[in-house]
Amino acid sequence: MRHNNVCDCIVCVDVKMEPSLLPVKPNGYSTKTTTDDGARLDISACGLRSTFECSYFDIRVTHPHATSNVTMFLKKLYARDEKEKREKYEERGSFSPMVFLTTGDTGTEATMVLKH
Numbered sequence: 001m002r003h004n005n006v007c008d009c010i011v012c013v014d015v016k017m018e019p020s021l022l023p024v025k026p027n028g029y030s031t032k033t034t035t036d037d038g039a040r041l042d043i044s045a046c047g048l049r050s051t052f053e054c055s056y057f058d059i060r061v062t063h064p065h066a067t068s069n070v071t072m073f074l075k076k077l078y079a080r081d082e083k084e085k086r087e088k089y090e091e092r093g094s095f096s097p098m099v100f101l102t103t104g105d106t107g108t109e110a111t112m113v114l115k116h
Contacts, residue, residue, distance in 0.1 A: 021092055023037050033089070041095075049116070055095070057097075057098050058089055062077060077101075085099070
């Protein structure tokens with residue numbers, strides 16, 4: 001499973017690949033939140049959750065058999081990767097981290113989005 005293959009599977013209205021986030025000042029955001037000029041997400045899609053709401057997604061594909069992951073239970077691996085993405089983007093809007101494994105499995109949030 002490859003990162004760009006996952007991006008191509010999201011079907012919705014007004015889907016944009018690698019949209020730029022609006023510039024913001026770092027004041028008022030946590031230190032882990034991305035506030036850099038030119039910051040990008042992997043996907044934005046309007047109409048997925050409700051008619052006029054745009055949702056934003058950032059994708060991570062993780063190899064569970066990598067040396068750094070091999071001793072970790074899959075549930076913890078998903079939770080760690082989803083948490084890192086949430087800390088980076090969640091304060092910026094309606095955001096869902098999409099975590100996938102190279103084995104084809106999906107994280108909790110990715111599963112909910114794909115079922116929707």
